[in-house]
Structures are given as C-alpha cells and as structure tokens.
Amino acid sequence: MYYWIPAFAGMTALHSLMNRMPATVCASVTICRRIRVRGQVQGVGFRPFVYRLAQELNLSGWVRNDGEGVDIEAQGAPQAVEALIARLETEAPPLASVTAVEVREAAASSVRGFEIKVSSHGTASTSVTPDSATCPDCLVELFDPANRRWRHAFINCTHCGPRYTIARSLPYDRPHTSMAAFEMCADCRAEYEDPADRRFHAQPNACPQCGPHLALRDAVGDLLNADDPIAATLVRIRRGEVVAIKGLGGYHLACDASNAEAVTLLRQRKNREEKPFAVMLANVASVAPYADMNEDERALLESRERPVVLLKKRAACDETLAGVAPGLRELGAMLPGTPIQFLLFHEAAGRPAGTDWLAVPQPLTLLMTSANPGGEPIVRDDDEALARLAGIADAYLMHDREIVTRVDDSVMRLTNPLSPARGGEGRGEGGYQFIRRARGFTLQPIKLPRSGPAVLATGGFLKNTICLTRGDEAFLSQHIGDLDNAPTCRALEETTQRMMDLLEIEPELVAHDLHPDFHSTRFAADFARSRGLKTVAVQHHHAHIAAVAAEHGATGPLIGLALDGVGMGSDKGSWGGELMQVDNERFARLGHLRELALPGGDKAAREPWRMAAAALFALGRGDEICARFPQQRAAGAVAMMLGGNAHTPPTTSCGRLFDAAAGLAGVREIAAFEGQAAMLYESQALQYGEVDALEGGFVIGADGTLDLLPLLARLADEREAGFAAALFHATLAAALAEWARRAAEETGVSRVALGGGCFLNRILSEGVRRRLEAAGLEVLQAQRAPPNDGGLSLGQAWVAMNSEP
Numbered sequence: 001m002y003y004w005i006p007a008f009a010g011m012t013a014l015h016s017l018m019n020r021m022p023a024t025v026c027a028s029v030t031i032c033r034r035i036r037v038r039g040q041v042q043g044v045g046f047r048p049f050v051y052r053l054a055q056e057l058n059l060s061g062w063v064r065n066d067g068e069g070v071d072i073e074a075q076g077a078p079q080a081v082e083a084l085i086a087r088l089e090t091e092a093p094p095l096a097s098v099t100a101v102e103v104r105e106a107a108a109s110s111v112r113g114f115e116i117k118v119s120s121h122g123t124a125s126t127s128v129t130p131d132s133a134t135c136p137d138c139l140v141e142l143f144d145p146a147n148r149r150w151r152h153a154f155i156n157c158t159h160c161g162p163r164y165t166i167a168r169s170l171p172y173d174r175p176h177t178s179m180a181a182f183e184m185c186a187d188c189r190a191e192y193e194d195p196a197d198r199r200f201h202a203q204p205n206a207c208p209q210c211g212p213h214l215a216l217r218d219a220v221g222d223l224l225n226a227d228d229p230i231a232a233t234l235v236r237i238r239r240g241e242v243v244a245i246k247g248l249g250g251y252h253l254a255c256d257a258s259n260a261e262a263v264t265l266l267r268q269r270k271n272r273e274e275k276p277f278a279v280m281l282a283n284v285a286s287v288a289p290y291a292d293m294n295e296d297e298r299a300l301l302e303s304r305e306r307p308v309v310l311l312k313k314r315a316a317c318d319e320t321l322a323g324v325a326p327g328l329r330e331l332g333a334m335l336p337g338t339p340i341q342f343l344l345f346h347e348a349a350g351r352p353a354g355t356d357w358l359a360v361p362q363p364l365t366l367l368m369t370s371a372n373p374g375g376e377p378i379v380r381d382d383d384e385a386l387a388r389l390a391g392i393a394d395a396y397l398m399h400d401r402e403i404v405t406r407v408d409d410s411v412m413r414l415t416n417p418l419s420p421a422r423g424g425e426g427r428g429e430g431g432y433q434f435i436r437r438a439r440g441f442t443l444q445p446i447k448l449p450r451s452g453p454a455v456l457a458t459g460g461f462l463k464n465t466i467c468l469t470r471g472d473e474a475f476l477s478q479h480i481g482d483l484d485n486a487p488t489c490r491a492l493e494e495t496t497q498r499m500m501d502l503l504e505i506e507p508e509l510v511a512h513d514l515h516p517d518f519h520s521t522r523f524a525a526d527f528a529r530s531r532g533l534k535t536v537a538v539q540h541h542h543a544h545i546a547a548v549a550a551e552h553g554a555t556g557p558l559i560g561l562a563l564d565g566v567g568m569g570s571d572k573g574s575w576g577g578e579l580m581q582v583d584n585e586r587f588a589r590l591g592h593l594r595e596l597a598l599p600g601g602d603k604a605a606r607e608p609w610r611m612a613a614a615a616l617f618a619l620g621r622g623d624e625i626c627a628r629f630p631q632q633r634a635a636g637a638v639a640m641m642l643g644g645n646a647h648t649p650p651t652t653s654c655g656r657l658f659d660a661a662a663g664l665a666g667v668r669e670i671a672a673f674e675g676q677a678a679m680l681y682e683s684q685a686l687q688y689g690e691v692d693a694l695e696g697g698f699v700i701g702a703d704g705t706l707d708l709l710p711l712l713a714r715l716a717d718e719r720e721a722g723f724a725a726a727l728f729h730a731t732l733a734a735a736l737a738e739w740a741r742r743a744a745e746e747t748g749v750s751r752v753a754l755g756g757g758c759f760l761n762r763i764l765s766e767g768v769r770r771r772l773e774a775a776g777l778e779v780l781q782a783q784r785a786p787p788n789d790g791g792l793s794l795g796q797a798w799v800a801m802n803s804e805p
Contacts, residue, residue, distance in 0.1 A: 030075060030108055031075070031076070031077075031078050031081055031108070032061070032073065032074070032075040032105070032107060032108040032109065033073070033074055033075075033081050033085070033103050033104070033105065034071075034072070034073050034103070034105075034106040035072040035073070035074060035084075035085060035101065035102070036068065036069065036070075036072075036100075036101070036103075037069050037070040037088055037098060037100075037102075038068065038069045038098070038099050038100040038101075038102070039069065039096065039097045039098045039099035039100070040095070040096060040097040040127055040128075040129045040444065041069050041092075041096050041098060042065050042069070042070070042129065042170070042171060042172040043095075043128060043129050043158075043163050043167075043172040043203060044093045044096045044129050044158060044159075045093040045095070045096075045157075045158030045159060045198075045200070045201070045202070046070050046092070046093060047065065047070065047116050047201060048116070048158065048195045048200040048201065049091075049093050050063040050070070050072055050084075051063060051114060051115075051116055051195040052195065052196070053087055053091075054074060054084065055114060057076065057080040057081075058076060058077075058080060059074045059076035059081065059084060059114055060074075060075045060076060060111050060112050061074045061075050061111065061114055062111075062114065062115045062116070062117045063114075063115075063116055063117065064116065064117035064118065064119055065119040065120075065171040065173070066119060066120040066171060067170055067171065067504065073106060074114075075106075075108055075109065075111065085101060088101055089101060093159065094135075094159050094304070095129050095132055095158075095159060095160075095304070096129075097444070099447070116195060119171040119173050127443045127444075127445060127475065127502075127503060128163055128164050128167045128170065128172050128502060129163045129164070130164050130441055130442055130443065131161070131162050131164055131165055131248045131249070131407070131439055131440060132159070132160045132161065132163065132304045132305070132440070133160060133303075133304045133305070133306045133335075133336075133440075134156070134160050134161070134336075134337065134342060135159040135160035135304075136355075137157065137159065137198060138155045138156060138159075138160055138161075138339075139342065139355050139358070140354075140355055141155060142155050142339060142342065142343075142346075143346060143352070143353060143354055143355055143357075144353065144354070145353055148187070148208070149207055149208070151343060151346070151351075152206075152208050152211070152339065153214050153339045153340045153343060154204070154211050154212050154339060154399070155339050156202060156204045156205065156339075157198045157199050157205075158199065158200065158201070158202045159198070161202070162204055162248050164405060164443060165248045165403055165404060165405050165406075165407055166178045166179060166203075166402075166403070166404055167404060167405075167502060168501075168502075169501060170503075172203060173201075173203060174203040177203050177204070177404075178401055178404050179203055179204050179205075179206070179401065181402070182206055182210060182211055182212065182401075183210060184205065184210050185207060185209045185210035187207065187209075188205050188206060188207050188210055192205050211401075212400050212401035213399060213400060214229040214397065214398070214399050215229060215397075215398050215399065215400075216232050216233060216395060216396070216397055216398075217386075217395065217398060218394075218396075219390075219393065219394050219395060220386075220390075221386040221396070224395070229397055230340070230343045230344060230397075231347050233245070233344065233395070233397045234344055234347045236394065236395050237254060237255060237256050238256060240255070240256065240259050240261055240262040240265070241255070241262070241394035242254070242255045242262065242265065242266050242269065242392065242393050242394050243255070243393060243394065243395045243396070243397055244371055244379070244385055244389050244392075244393035244395070244396045245340065245341075245397045246340075246382070246385070246396075246398050246399055246403075247338055247341075248338055248403070248407070248439065249378065249380075249403060249405065249406055249407030249408065249438075249439050249478075250370065250372075250378035250379055250403060250407065251370075251371035251378065251379040251380070251385050251389070251396075252368045252369065252370065252371060253266060253270065253368075253369050253370075253371045253389070253392065253393065254280075254366050254367060254368050255366070255367050256366070257277075257279045257321050257324055257365040257367040258320060258321060260323055262367075263277070263321075263322065263323040263324060263367060264323055266367065266369070266392075267323065269391060269392040270369070270392055271373075271374070272369075272673075273672045273673075274326055274327075274672040274673065275672065275673040275676075276324065276325035276326070276328055276331075276332060277324050277325065277368075277369050278308045278332035278333065278334055278367075278369065278409070278411075279321065279324060279332070279333055279365050279366065279367055279368065280333075280334050280335065280336060280365075280367075280368045281334075281335065281362070281364075281365055282335070282345040282348075282358065282362035282364065283335060283359065283360075283361075283362065284298045284301055284302065284335070285360060285361040285362075286361045286362045286363075286365070287301065287311070287333050287335075288361070289314065289316065289320070289361070290311075290313065290316075290317045290321060290331055290333070291313055291314055291317065291331045291333060292311065292312045292313075292314060293311055294414070296414050296431065297309055297311060297414050300412060300414065300432065301333065301334070301335050302335060303440075304440070305410060305439070305440025305441060306334060306336075306409075306439075306440060307334065307409065307410035307411060307412045307439075307440060308332045308333065308334045308409050308410065308411045308412070309333055309334065309412055309413065309414075310330040310412070310413040310435070311330060311331050311332075311333055312329060312330060312331075313325070313328075313329055313330060313331045317331055321365065324367060327680050328679060328680070328683050329682075329683040330413070332411065334368065334409065340397070344364070344366070345364055348362065348363070348364040349364075368409075370409065371388075371389055371392075371393075372408075372481070373388055373389065373392060374485065375481060375484065375485060375488070376388070376481070376487040376488055377406055377480065377487055377488055377491040378406050378407075378408050379406075380403045380406040381402075382396075385398070404498075405478075405498055406478075406491070407438050407439045407478045408436065408438040408439060408478065408479050409436070409439055410434065410437055410438045410439055410440050410441055411434070411435040411436040412432055412433065413432065413433050413435065413762070414431060414432050414433075415431060415432060415762065415765065415766065431783075432783065433760070433765075433781070433782065433783065433786075433787065434782070434784075434785065434786040434787075434790070434791075435760060435786060435788070436463070436479045436790060437465070437478070437479065437785060437786055437790060437791075438479045442476070443475045443476075443499070445473035445474065446473070446474040446475075446476060446550070446551055446785065446794065447473060447553070448469065448474055448801070449472070449550070449553040449554070449555045450472055450555070451471045451472040452469065452471075452472075452801035452802070453469075453508040453509050453801060454469055454470055454506060454508045454509070455467070455468070455507060455508070455509045455510070455511055455797045455800045455801050456468055456496065456500075456507035456509070456510050456797075457511040457512070457538075457792075457793040457794070457795075457796035457797035457800065458492070458510070458511070458512045458513075458520040458521070458524040458527075458796075459480075459492075459513070459520050459789070459792050459793035460513050460515075460518065460520060460540065460543075460567075460792045460793075461482065461484075461513070461515070461519075461520065461789070462482050462483075462674070462788075463479065463481070463482065463786070463788055463789040463790040464479075464480040464481060464482065464483050464488070464492055464520060464789070464790075464793075465478070465480055465790050465791070465792070465793045465794075466480070466492065466496050466499070466793050467793035467794050467796065467797040468499055468500065468503060468505045468507065468797075469505075469797050469801060470505050474550065474797055474798070475499065475503060475505075476785055476791075476793065476794055477495050477496075477499060477793070478495070479790055480492050480495055483518065483519040483520060492519065492520060492523060493523060496527070507527075507531075507533065508533065509533060509534055509535075509536060509800050509801070509803075509804065510524045510527055510528040510533050510534070510535045510800075511524070511535070511537075511538055511796035511797055511799065511800035512524035512525070512535060512536075512537060512538070513537070513538065513540055513543070513567075513568070513792070513796070514537050514538065514539050514540060514567075514568045514569075514570070515540070515567075515568040521537075536796075536800040536803050538795070538796040538799045538800065539567070539568075539569065539570055539587070540564075540568055540569075540575065541560075541562035541564070541567055541575055541576075541578045541580065541755075541756065542562075542580065542582060542795070543792045543793075543795030543799065544560070544562045544564065544755030544791070544792065544795060545558070545560030545562055545580060545582045545587070545753045545795065546582060546584075546794075546795035546796070546798045546799045547755060547782065547785055547791040547792065547794040547798065548560075548753040548754070548755050548780050548782050548787075548791075548795075549582065549584075549780070549795075549798065550794055550795065550797075550798035551782070551783065551784045551785060551794070552753075552780045554751060554753070554780060555584060556583065557581060557582070557583040557747070557749050558582055558583075558749055558751040558753050558780070559579070559580070559581060559582075559590075559740055559743050559744050559751065559752045559753070560579070560580040560581070560582045560587070560752070560754075560755060561579060561580075561736060561739075561740050561752065561753070561756075561768070562577075562578040562580060562755050562756045563576065563577055563578075563655075563736075563754075563755075563757075563758035563759060564576050564653070564654065564655055564756035564757045564758055564789070565656070565674075565675075565757060566605070566651065566653050566655070566656075569589075570589070573649075573651075573652075574650065574652070574653060575652050575653070576593075576651060576652055576653025576654055576655055576656065576756075577592055577652045577653060577654040577657065577706070578591075578652065579591040579592065579706070579739055579740065579743055581743070581747055581749065582753070584798075584799070585799050585802040585803045590704050590743050590747075591700075591703070591706060591739065591743070592652040592704070593652045593653075593657060593705070593706050593707075593708070594652075594705050594706065594707040594708065594709060595651060595652055596614045596615060596650070596651060596653075596656060596657065596660060597614040597617065597618070597642055597645075597648035597650060597651075598610075598611075598614070598648060598649050598650070598651050598656065599613060599614055599642055599647070599648050600634075600638065600641070600647060600648075601647060601649060604656065604659075605655070605656065605659070605674075606671055607632075607669065607671070608659035608662050608663035608667070608668055608669060608670075608671060608677040609629050609632055609635075609663045609669040609670070610638055610663070611656050611660035611663050612628070612659075612660050612664045613625045613628075613629065613635070613639065613642065613663075614642060614648070614660060615660040615661075615663075615664060615709075615712045615716070616628065616664075616716065617639070617642040617643070618709060618712075619709060619713050619716065621716070622639055622642055622643060623639075625638060625642075626639060629669065631669065632669065654756070654758045655675070655678065657708065658677065658678035658681060658758070658761075659671075659677050659678065660712060661681065661711075661715055661724075661725075661728045662677035662678060662680065662725075663677065664712065664715050664716050665681065665684075665715065665721045665724045665725065667680050667681050667684065667725075675757070678758075681725050681728070682725070682761050682762070682763060684721055684722050684725035684726075685722070685725035685726045685728070685729045685763055686762075686763065687722055688722030688723055688725060688726040689726065691723065691726040691727055691730050692730060693727075693730045693733070693735075694711055694714055694727055694730075694731040697710050697711040697714065697734075698710060698711060698731065698735035698738075700735075700739055700742065706735060706736070706739050708731070708732065708735060711727075711728065711731045711732070711735075714727070715727070715728060729761075729764060729767065730763075730767065733763065733764055733768050734767070734771065736764075736768050737767070737768050737772050737775070740752050740768075740772060740777075741771075741772065741775045741777065750776075750778055751777070751779075751780060752772050752778070752779050752780070753779075753780040753781075754769070754779065754780070754781050755782060755787055755791075755795075756787060756788070757787060757788035757789065759781065759782070759787045760786075760787060760788060765781065765787075769781065
C-alpha cells in the first residue's frame with residue numbers, strides 16, 4: 001500500500017499518515033518504510049543527503065537512483081522515519097526539485113547500517129537536472145592558491161556544474177555522461193566515494209590531474225604554445241580579437257565590449273548588422289554603470305540559471321558600449337556561470353586570492369554571443385567550430401570534454417518589478433518573462449493540470465522548440481531556432497530523438513502547426529507515419545493561448561488575446577491579431593484586428609515602409625506613398641499593387657500593425673532583423689513616457705473586428721516621433737483591453753490569457769494586464785514558456801492531449 005505525499009504537504013500530512021497507520025505498527029519499536037522521491041532528484045547530491053539524514057537519525061536501510069527518481073528503504077524508530085520523510089522535501093539539496101514523496105509499508109529486516117546502492121534502471125519518470133552556475137563553495141576553492149583545484153577550469157560538485165549538456169541517458173551516473181572518458185585519480189575517487197564529501201557521486205568530478213584540459217588554437221586550428229590558455233585568451237581579447245570560447249552547451253564568440261572596433265568587426269564577420277548583443281560582467285556591481293537594476297533583477301542575474309537579463313540602460317551605456325545594442329532602451333547582461341568564464345574575469349583582476357574581488361566592480365566587459373553563424377544552431381563540437389567559425393574567430397579556447405547536447409543562453413526580463421525573484425522557476429507569479437528558454441531551464445518539467453497520452457509536439461517555423469509530455473508533465477526543449485536552414489532542421493530532429501532517449505518517452509500522439517510547408521509539420525507527419533501514430537494539427541494562435549492555459553492549469557474556458565507576426569488561420573489566411581474563446585482542444589474566433597494589405601507578401605514583414613504604405617492606402621491617402629518614401633525605389637510599384645489589389649494578401653497581424661505605425665513615424669523603413677522596427681518604436685515610447693490613449697482612436701465592430709485606422713490616421717500626421725510612439729502604445733493597450741473586456745462580458749468568461757510575441761512588448765503587456773485587472777478580470781500571462789513561438793509546442797501538446805478521450 002502506498003501513501004502519496006505531495007511535495008508541499010509537510011508535517012501535517014505526515015502526522016495524518018501516521019495516525020492512519022495500524023495501531024500495531026505505531027506501537028512497534030521499529031518500522032520499515034519504502035519511500036519513492038519524484039522530481040529532479042538525480043545528479044544533485046540527493047543520495048548523499050539521504051545517507052547523512054539516515055546516519056543522523058540512526059536509521060538502517062539503503063538509497064539508490066532508478067528510472068523513476070530516488071528509491072529509499074528506511075528502518076528505525078517511527079519518529080525517526082517520520083522525520084526523514086518530512087526532511088526529504090524541506091531540506092532537499094539546492095538543485096533538487098521534489099514533486100512528490102510516496103511512502104508504503106515494508107517488512108522489517110535484520111539489516112544494520114545505511115548504504116548507497118548502485119543505481120538500478122527502469123522506465124524513466126524523472127529527468128536530468130539543468131546545468132547550474134558554479135556554486136560559492138567551488139568558487140572559494142577555485143580562487144584559493146593553496147587548494148588543489150586552484151584555477152581549475154572544470155571545478156564542480158553536487159551543487160553545481162554541467163548536467164543536461166553532458167548526459168546521454170538515465171540514470172544520471174558517470175558512465176552515462178561525457179565524463180565517462182575521464183578516469184578519476186585517487187584523490188577524486190576518494191571524494192566521489194565518501195558520502196560525507198560534497199563531491200560524493202558528483203558525476204563530472206575531476207581535478208587538473210585527471211580531468212578535462214583547456215587548449216588555445218589559432219584561427220586555422222593550430223595549437224598555440226600557451227602555458228595558461230586563460231591568460232593568453234584574455235591577451236587576445238584585450239587587443240581586439242574575436243575568440244570562440246567553448247562553454248557548457250556550445251561555443252560563444254567573445255570580444256571586448258568596450259572596444260567599438262572589435263564590436264564592429266564581430267558584426268561584420270557574423271553578418272549581424274544591428275541585432276543587439278549581450279554582455280557579460282563579473283558581478284552586479286560591474287553591471288551598475290551600464291544599467292539600472294532592482295532587487296529582483298539582481299537576484300535573476302545571480303540565480304543559478306545565469307540567464308541573459310534585459311535591463312534598462314543608463315545614459316552612458318551606448319557611449320561606453322558603442323554598437324552593442326544600438327537604438328534600444330534595454331541591455332542584455334549576464335554574469336559568469338562557468339569556471340572558464342569566472343577565470344577570465346579573475347585573470348583580468350590580477351589573480352587575487354579569495355573571493356572578495358567578486359563583490360567589487362571589475363572593468364572587463366565581454367561581448368558574449370552564441371556562435372551560430374547565419375542563424376544556424378549554436379556550434380557544439382570542436383571540428384564543427386573550426387569549420388563553421390572560420391573567418392569569424394581569430395582564436396579558439398577549447399577543451400576536451402564533449403558537449404552532448406547543444407543549448408543556448410536563456411534570455412529573460414522582469415515584467416513586474418514588485419514581484420519576488422528568488423531562484424529557479426518559482427519566482428513571483430507574473431514577475432518574469434522568457435524571451436528564450438534554454439540553458440538552466442531545460443529539462444525542468446512544466447506541471448500540467450492532468451495526465452494524458454505521451455505527446456510529441458514539433459512547434460512552429462520561427463524560434464522552434466519541441467515538447468514531450470509524460471503523464472502530467474511537459475518537457476519543453478531548449479531553443480532550437482528558425483527552420484529556414486538545413487542545420488536547424490537537423491537540430492530539430494536531433495533534439496527530438498535525444499529528448500526521447502533521455503526521458504525514455506515513446507510518443508503516442510504527434511502535434512504540429514496547421515501550416516503544411518513548415519519543416520516541423522513535415523517532420524511530424526513523417527515521424528507519425530513511421531510509427532503508425534495519429535497526428536493533430538493545431539492552429540497557431542490556438543496554440544499560443546493553450547500554452548498559457550497549460551502552464552497555469554486553466555482547464556476551463558477563457559478569453560484569449562493572441563498577438564504576433566503571422567500564423568496560418570483555419571481559413572488559411574494570415575492571422576496575427578486574434579480574439580478567441582479557448583476551451584482546451586476547442587477554440588472559437590470571436591474577432592480579429594482589421595485587415596491590412598501585405599504589399600509584396602512576406603517582403604512586407606521585412607520592410608516596415610510597405611506596411612506604412614498599406615496604412616496610407618487604407619486611409620484613402622495612397623497618393624502620398626511615393627512622396628513619403630522617396631528613398632524606396634519600389635514605392636511607385638507598391639502604390640500600384642495596392643491600387644490594383646495585386647500581390648497584396650490581407651493580414652490581421654498585430655506585428656504588421658506595429659510595423660505600419662513605426663513606418664509612418666520613419667523609425668525604420670527596412671528592418672535589419674525580425675521585430676526591429678517594433679523594438680525601436682517601443683524604446684521611443686519608453687523614452688517619451690506615458691500619455692493618455694487617443695480618444696476615438698479605435699472602433700469595435702458588431703462582428704468583433706477591432707479597427708485602429710483612426711489611430712493610424714492621427715499618427716500619419718504626427719511629427720513628434722516620441723509622442724507618436726507613446727500614443728500608439730497607450731491607445732493599442734486600451735483598445736485591446738476593451739475588446740477583451742467586452743468579450744468576457746458577452747461570454748460570461750472571467751479569465752483572459754495573453755499570448756503571442758507582441759506581448760514581449762513591455763508597455764503593451766503591462767498596459768493590457770493593468771486595464772483588464774482593473775475591470776475585475778483574471779489575467780494569465782506566459783511565464784514558464786516564452787509568449788512567442790518558443791512556447792508554441794507546449795500549447796500544441798496540451799491541445800493534442802485534450803483531443804484524446
């Protein structure tokens with residue numbers, strides 16, 4: 001008989017459990033219990049933690065890893081066994097995430113003492129813990145000249161270091177990782193086998209004598225004679241070179257962010273004209289000169305996941321870090337998370353002993369960007385780096401520990417500065433937002449409201465991710481990328497197979513986007529056909545809202561606002577500004593933004609002036625197009641296309657509405673990267689400050705159409721760009737909130753979910769949320785998955801799961 005104890009139940013449930021046990025058991029001097037611990041409990045020091053508790057409580061028995069998590073048999077006094085069960089959750093190791101503790105009675109035995117058994121295997125119902133930043137204890141050793149791991153570039157313990165990126169399969173034991181190639185020396189073996197040691201069964205455990213080693217190679221891959229590769233790397237960065245640095249989930253390209261020539265050089269070589277870069281600084285004190293931070297943002301920067309965090313720039317940022325994030329109000333900043341990264345800053349600081357220097361501002365500012373030329377997946381392997389980064393990198397800082405799974409940096413921002421942010425994904429509700437969910441969070445499971453068949457969902461075309469479900473858990477992959485090139489398409493297929501192997505999930509159902517020409521759709525069809533599985537096609541915007549519903553456990557009907565660039569509609573049209581009622585696997589389109597023409601089709605998404613021209617034409621001012629855009633040679637042709645309704649498919653896209661407004665303001669006629677015009681427009685609005693919404697700036701039709709042409713008419717004649725941007729954002733937020741409020745009133749549904757990439761716009765998301773909450777509605781926003789297409793696969797999986805009885 002099993003007694004299931006939720007991870008949050010604590011002592012109350014345990015006392016209740018004991019009270020329900022037979023009186024003869026409670027009266028016994030010794031009891032024996034079989035205990036199952038579920039969650040992320042492998043590779044985090046959970047077994048030695050249990051061992052130490054058992055020793056302290058004078059219990060006999062054993063603990064081991066298996067495919068389901070951690071398996072324990074504990075025998076002793078009833079109070080001691082009860083205390084063990086309670087403390088499994090309340091005192092779990094820092095990297096552990098306990099989702100459930102299950103207890104059943106077991107027959108007492110004559111076994112004395114407590115041991116850690118060899119792992120057993122079975123069908124997996126656990127997952128590998130994400131990679132974690134170097135812990136404070138390891139940093140103390142790393143910077144202690146008397147320690148045998150002084151400046152060891154691969155220092156780790158059970159509380160930190162690589163996990164997901166080195167794991168091949170479960171159970172998470174050394175033979176199943178890329179550390180299997182490194183035989184531990186006697187000292188490391190002694191640590192590994194000592195239950196009282198911090199490195200007991202730390203699978204990546206190593207030291208300078210037995211572990212991986214660094215090597216510095218030149219631009220053509222020849223080994224350089226560098227006694228200290230870290231020091232030699234820093235010399236090259238300081239003289240303006242670009243160095244490819246091997247990390248946990250792939251290579252970064254690094255240069256001196258304060259050297260404008262080096263930044264320009266990297267932009268030219270990577271063919272990345274204006275898209276913002278992120279910077280890495282030694283500590284939060286070093287970030288302060290460049291960006292404002294509140295307490296929550298500091299906590300997010302210092303969290304064990306070490307994401308890139310978007311912060312509000314200070315006035316001097318663009319002058320000091322010229323070319324890093326041009327024209328934008330936010331700077332992407334991150335802190336070192338690996339020993340190699342820490343050592344670069346330590347070298348720049350003059351190799352001080354101890355860790356006090358980590359609390360003091362340091363001048364070194366590194367530009368760190370994923371080594372993914374041409375938008376392809378991040379470079380993972382050494383030979384791949386030498387081939388794909390040729391002509392970009394001047395040198396390569398490599399090591400001989402294999403990266404099993406490629407993973408990019410996660411990118412996040414705080415959305416509500418008053419909400420708590422205290423490590424892991426349990427931060428304040430609605431308090432943070434993913435732009436990209438990857439390193440540090442893959443494979444943290446997302447709890448679903450119910451169990452269902454195992455689903456593979458293959459995501460969309462842009463910002464692709466895949467999702468696998470197991471029972472009531474969803475596992476969202478790391479960011480894979482845009483499926484416009486063969487390497488990223490292969491990465492999608494590789495990631496699917498690796499996650500299936502690692503989680504031991506065999507899908508029973510396959511979900512995909514409606515669009516038949518996406519590689520993700522074709523892959524889903526081929527995958528399902530080869531296994532005889534059913535496929536479920538999920539409309540793009542339905543998936544956006546379903547993803548929000550899934551992570552919030554919302555199983556009933558809700559109103560959805562889905563705003564993005566484009567997604568195929570049920571009518572095969574170009575949707576992107578949708579008002580929906582969603583109820584799990586079903587949805588109804590209640591309304592949409594007024595259609596605008598897409599002059600030239602997809603080309604209009606890359607050239608905002610075309611959308612501005614479409615707005616002028618819709619306003620009856622098509623004769624102004626050539627005069628407003630004299631630099632665009634195609635202006636006359638576009639005016640003719642609009643007049644003749646040729647090559648101008650209609651769209652309801654909110655992203656294109658942003659482009660139209662930004663194009664009218666002259667913010668950006670040709671975008672250098674996706675969403676650039678909208679991002680610059682948001683920055684102008686933030687710079688200007690809040691204004692009131694335009695009275696009469698929108699009309700909601702009887703058919704549910706939201707018409708913002710009155711706003712565009714006003715913007716077409718506004719010459720103050722900052723005011724125009726602020727007015728657009730304020731009026732759009734007011735319009736969307738009123739649109740959703742009316743739908744909620746008419747349907748009797750009191751919950752509203754906000755999904756789609758346009759809700760990465762801080763002004764829009766906060767403005768809509770604030771107005772809806774003031775109207776008494778509950779607002780759900782994406783938090784554990786990105787609101788953009790990076791979260792589509794989660795929504796697809798939830799819809800597919802609910803499509804089965």
